Amino acid sequence: MNQPVLIIGAGIAGLALARALHREHIPYAIYERRAEAADAGLAVNLPGNAITALRRTGLGDEIAATAYPVTRREYRTEQGGLLFGVDETAFWGREAQPRCARRADLYAMLQAGLPAQSLHWGVGVTAVHQDEAGVEVELSDGSTARGGLIVGADGVRSTVRRAAFGEEGVRVALLAAASYRFMAPNPGIDHWAAWGGKFGNYLLIPVSGDEVYAFAAATRGGPAEPDLAWLEETFSGFPEPVRQTVKAALADPERLYHSPVEEIRIPRWSQGRAVLIGDAAHATAPVWAQGAALALEDAEVLAGLLAAGVAAPDAAARFEQARRVRVTHVQTQTDRFSRNAAAPQWLRRFTAPVAGPAGYRAAYGPLRSWPHK
Numbered sequence: 001m002n003q004p005v006l007i008i009g010a011g012i013a014g015l016a017l018a019r020a021l022h023r024e025h026i027p028y029a030i031y032e033r034r035a036e037a038a039d040a041g042l043a044v045n046l047p048g049n050a051i052t053a054l055r056r057t058g059l060g061d062e063i064a065a066t067a068y069p070v071t072r073r074e075y076r077t078e079q080g081g082l083l084f085g086v087d088e089t090a091f092w093g094r095e096a097q098p099r100c101a102r103r104a105d106l107y108a109m110l111q112a113g114l115p116a117q118s119l120h121w122g123v124g125v126t127a128v129h130q131d132e133a134g135v136e137v138e139l140s141d142g143s144t145a146r147g148g149l150i151v152g153a154d155g156v157r158s159t160v161r162r163a164a165f166g167e168e169g170v171r172v173a174l175l176a177a178a179s180y181r182f183m184a185p186n187p188g189i190d191h192w193a194a195w196g197g198k199f200g201n202y203l204l205i206p207v208s209g210d211e212v213y214a215f216a217a218a219t220r221g222g223p224a225e226p227d228l229a230w231l232e233e234t235f236s237g238f239p240e241p242v243r244q245t246v247k248a249a250l251a252d253p254e255r256l257y258h259s260p261v262e263e264i265r266i267p268r269w270s271q272g273r274a275v276l277i278g279d280a281a282h283a284t285a286p287v288w289a290q291g292a293a294l295a296l297e298d299a300e301v302l303a304g305l306l307a308a309g310v311a312a313p314d315a316a317a318r319f320e321q322a323r324r325v326r327v328t329h330v331q332t333q334t335d336r337f338s339r340n341a342a343a344p345q346w347l348r349r350f351t352a353p354v355a356g357p358a359g360y361r362a363a364y365g366p367l368r369s370w371p372h373k
Helices: 013-022 050-058 060-066 086-093 101-111 158-164 230-235 240-251 290-309 314-343 347-368
Strands: 003-008 028-032 043-046 074-079 082-087 100-103 120-123 125-131 134-139 142-146 149-152 171-174 178-185 192-196 199-205 211-218 255-261 262-264 274-276
Touching: 003 134, 003 142, 003 230, 013 028, 013 050, 013 101, 028 082, 028 086, 028 142, 028 290, 043 050, 043 101, 043 290, 043 347, 050 060, 060 100, 060 274, 074 240, 074 347, 082 086, 082 347, 100 101, 101 262, 142 240, 142 262, 149 314, 158 230, 158 274, 178 240, 199 240, 211 230, 211 240, 230 240, 274 314, 290 314, 314 347
Parallel strands: 003 028, 003 149, 028 120, 074 192, 149 274
Antiparallel strands: 043 100, 074 082, 125 134, 134 142, 171 262, 178 211, 178 255, 192 199, 199 211
């Protein structure tokens, strides 16, 4: 491919694609409207298929050395009773051991080795134009850039999606309207641990022996706007690890990150020389932690098509064909879990010991094999 691939967005999807193209000696340029990578000081859960993608990207040793291994997953009641647990090491295998990484660490890994001149920080896209010979973008600094393919890796509020596809596609997730995310001192958690209550769900994942990543959301809609009183009251009766981390967060509210939980469901990800990847194409609620995982897979699949010599418009179309079934599976399983999470507590206690492990296998089983193009 003689003309560069224009990558819009330097999040996980964009950086992973740049890394894959760099490996294949395919020219590219990244444009990111922010002045630097924005991680909100948070972490990212990486299930086995994300680890497999990182290994294919050449970062297997780095992620193993940096990210915390998540060997077990447990779902508990508001009172602390165990509903069911999953041995994640046994399910995924040691080569694909799930892990939890600080976002800043993952960004640094993906960016390492990329030529500085290929990354344009603080430059966004204002317009996209296609013709038979290529694609041209107008940039926020008044300049233009031309390439053979434009890739929208610019997240839920994608400029490329609106400019090239005329699609908004944003919807509130079935799981919850909004969530709190934050880091806190580790209260003694050494595994993925979730508690479900009548009004709220709470998740803790260790990123080290000293720090955990926390996610809190309402089970039935809940406040879409920040409400620290809701956070304190909803989880006041939960077990000690929950109360302890909530207390730490409320003592330093500037570390709390509140945001809507939004999804993208659109009928197409490719049109001519434009293609969407990652959250710009298919953001999903973080039920199965597939945001980063699917983005990493997207990057490898698209780069593989281009490396095989597939022309840009054909590569965009074939990418979408290759990825639709897998992404639809994740979306379906996400919706199923989200509906179940809103079920009455007595019903969840009754069904979870059997339905929980079965649902885990149904969601993750098809993701253990690589998505061949």
